Amino acid sequence: MTRIINRQPSRYGRLALGFLPFVILLLVYIVASDARLAENSADKLLPSFQSFADAVVRMGFEPSKRTGEYLLLNDTLSSLQRLMMGVGLSAFIGLVIGVGNGMVPYMRSPLSPLVTAISLIPPMAILPILFIIFGLGELSKVVLIVIGICPIIIRDIQLRTDDLPPEQLIKAQTLGGSSWQIIVRVVLPQIMPRLIEAVRLTLGSAWLFLIAAEAIAATDGLGYRIFLVRRYMAMDVILPYVLWITTLAFAMDWSLKRVSILLFPWYHGTQGGGHD
Amino acid sequence: MTKSEKPIIQIKNLWKEYGDNVVLERINLDVYEGEFVSIVGASGCGKTTFLNLMLGTEQPSRGSILLDEAPLDPEPSTERGIVFQKYSVFPHMTALENVMLGEEFSKTSMSSVAMGRLIGRAKEDARENAMAILEQVGLSQAANKYPSELSGGMQQRLAIAQALIKKPRILLLDEPFGALDPGIRKDMHQLIGQLWQEQKLTVFMITHDLSEGFLLGSRLWVFDKTRQDSHAPERFGAHITFDIPLSTGKSGEEELERLKATELDVA
Secondary structure, three states: OOOHHHOOOOHHHHHHHHHHHHHHHHHHHHHHHHHHHHHOOOOOOOOOHHHHHHHHHHHHHOOOOOOOOOHHHHHHHHHHHHHHHHHHHHHHHHHHHHHHHHHOHHHHHHHHHHHHHHHHOOHHHHHHHHHHHHOOOHHHHHHHHHHHHHHHHHHHHHHHHHHOOHHHHHHHHHOOOOHHHHHHHHHHHHHHHHHHHHHHHHHHHHHHHHHHHHHHOOOOOHHHHHHHHHHHOOHHHHHHHHHHHHHHHHHHHHHHHHHHHHHOHHHHHHOOOOOO | OOHHHOOOEEEEEEEEEEOOEEEEEEEEEEEOOOOEEEEEEOOOOOHHHHHHHHHOOOOOOEEEEEEOOEEOOOOOOOOEEEEOOOOOOOOOOOHHHHHHHHHHOOOOOHHHHHHOOOOHHHHHHHHHHHHHHHHHOOOHHHOOOOHHHOOHHHHHHHHHHHHHOOOOOEEEEEOOOOOOOHHHHHHHHHHHHHHHHHHOOOEEEEOOOHHHHHHHOOEEEEEEOOOOOOOOHHHOOEEEEEEEEOOOOOOOHHHHHHHHHOOOOOO
């Protein structure tokens, strides 16, 4: 009898086992939903799949009766725009300051304590300040995402830069590289795949800050919509929206991983494919 | 006096200490162009500190090291090539790019100063030079492979090629073959011996392997502490206790025996 730590499911077995929890969750939902609807056909807490389908068609494929817009599309575009700006800006600042701190002691000494202090501020606590300073428009939402995830990216990139073997930097100096040439040719290309990893890991927090900001002050966006229809207990809209946000987040994570494998084969080659 | 008769490296009363801890003391040596110095000694005898002083990553506490009669730059520079035991090639570049990098770090081309890259004609020249050197170390087949696709021995060949493209005045080797299998190590000995003779290199090689030191070197230095204070072992540093001229090519068996006869404690 082989030990359980040595027993491997087959390829199809793995696939089936992976789906199993989802199937169970779905069955539990259907049973619970049916039970509640049998008791009260107007129950809103666990809607039937028919009402989900109706809500999806209403939100996604019919123009809104009030404004003539496709709400789901509109919300998605607004949210994605804010998220991309926030994450893109954070990644850029994170790369510049992280690599700078990692490579230049005279930059690290003044900046590193500041970054640590900022990273300890709970971003949601200063959201009111952001609304006061930047107004209720797009800027304050983007700034919230940046304040929330940028310090994490900076600190991660700084650590990754420190982790580069000192032998490499010495070798680059004996090859005649200036500080700038070494940063551009030796450090940055090796940090880029790690930046993508840092972005993937902080995407979840970025969504959190985006939805929080939209819930409080916005006129469109996925988070705005969820919190709006909550007033009518419209679970038939909320749940598909949550599913849609999850799908978007998964798609972003997956594409970032593919981009990294495509652009930095040397990085993933040495990691033995263990980086997912 | 012709230039070749002047020492390429002069070490004058070199000391290195960290606070009260003396690591190296009283080192006085001249090295001439074309010499191959093997450096051996027990662990903790300051071999690595000595290499760092030669490299410029550490500075002497007293005394000085002169290269071509001028003090060494206080930071690593192109006069001193280096091959470490590992991590001295760049994992994100192919073998060819690794070797070209030395030429792409130019101080005269605009694109190089701004982006660390050459363009056009200059890039083609750099590529040709790099290919020629890869050919010399037997890596022309692997020019477009990344270091992770190369074996340990091939990675060290690449590290040597990379250091040679800048034509350094001295080449420093820090246990370059320590991590390799014995068979591959033998090939590497052949390669480095051949490069040394063909290109008239001046080489300093730190090694743990005494027979390797004898085989390759034209001169062998033994680092050791001669003065001991058992109550305060940090009070005295190591210096060079033996400076043995070798006739290269021989296995050095006799000399090894002679050295062992002097009851020298070399790990």
